[in-house]
Amino acid sequence: MRPVEPVRDLLGVGDVAVAYAVQEELTRRRELAGGVVVGRKIGLTSPAVQQQLGVDQPDFGVLFADMDVSGAAAIPARRLLQPKAEAEVAFVLKADLADGDLDDEQVRAAVDYAVAALEIVDSRIADWDITIVDTVADNASSGLFVLADAGLTLEEFSPREVTMQLYSDDVLMSEGTGAACLGDPLAALSWLARTARAYGNPLRAGQIVLSGALGPMVPAPPGTRIRADIGPLGSVSATFSHKEGQ
Numbered sequence: 001m002r003p004v005e006p007v008r009d010l011l012g013v014g015d016v017a018v019a020y021a022v023q024e025e026l027t028r029r030r031e032l033a034g035g036v037v038v039g040r041k042i043g044l045t046s047p048a049v050q051q052q053l054g055v056d057q058p059d060f061g062v063l064f065a066d067m068d069v070s071g072a073a074a075i076p077a078r079r080l081l082q083p084k085a086e087a088e089v090a091f092v093l094k095a096d097l098a099d100g101d102l103d104d105e106q107v108r109a110a111v112d113y114a115v116a117a118l119e120i121v122d123s124r125i126a127d128w129d130i131t132i133v134d135t136v137a138d139n140a141s142s143g144l145f146v147l148a149d150a151g152l153t154l155e156e157f158s159p160r161e162v163t164m165q166l167y168s169d170d171v172l173m174s175e176g177t178g179a180a181c182l183g184d185p186l187a188a189l190s191w192l193a194r195t196a197r198a199y200g201n202p203l204r205a206g207q208i209v210l211s212g213a214l215g216p217m218v219p220a221p222p223g224t225r226i227r228a229d230i231g232p233l234g235s236v237s238a239t240f241s242h243k244e245g246q
Helices: 016-032 047-053 104-109 132-137 185-198
Strands: 037-043 059-064 083-093 111-122 144-147 163-168 171-177 208-210 225-230 235-239
Touching (some): 059 132, 083 185, 104 111, 111 235, 144 208, 144 235
Antiparallel strands (some): 037 059, 225 235
């Protein structure tokens, strides 16, 4: 694999609808090849990143079963191009979010539990030279994800109030809070529920939703161990294999 040049000029600068159409077509082709959708990821939840890309809303991508590398001894370098890691809250749904007002109360009630998560973002665009169109067409710069073993219900903790520390080889690289994710990770989930339904593919029971980053992402080169501590949700970690080990 190798990165490609940006696609924004090809698709139309600022034409997010076309970018989502590309994402949908690529998802369809992957499903035809045997890929299984297990959820969604939310991106661009940080106001600083939104300002950098000139957008005023998040974006989303699709999670496939083979993107889940939870419990892997090491993540093979061959699966990634330009990986970076983000610490997030992952929600697991117990009810569909397809009908009704999809207000905060309904969305909250649809959550079965939440776990600490690492999202391994990875752009297929060379040098991460992306705009909103590039990242949406590229499945929101999705890569892989890691979920912690144990979770909590929303009665047991408040996503907005969690604190996060992200370490690379035990060196603190990034900090944040739940409030850094659209003000509240549950607000990000509510946005996704409404947006996914508007695009004709609503969230379903059993699906996983990655909330978006709780703080700045960090590089994850081969040989690195990344660990996130997310308050009451505990820790989640991933080790990236050396290139020679692939």
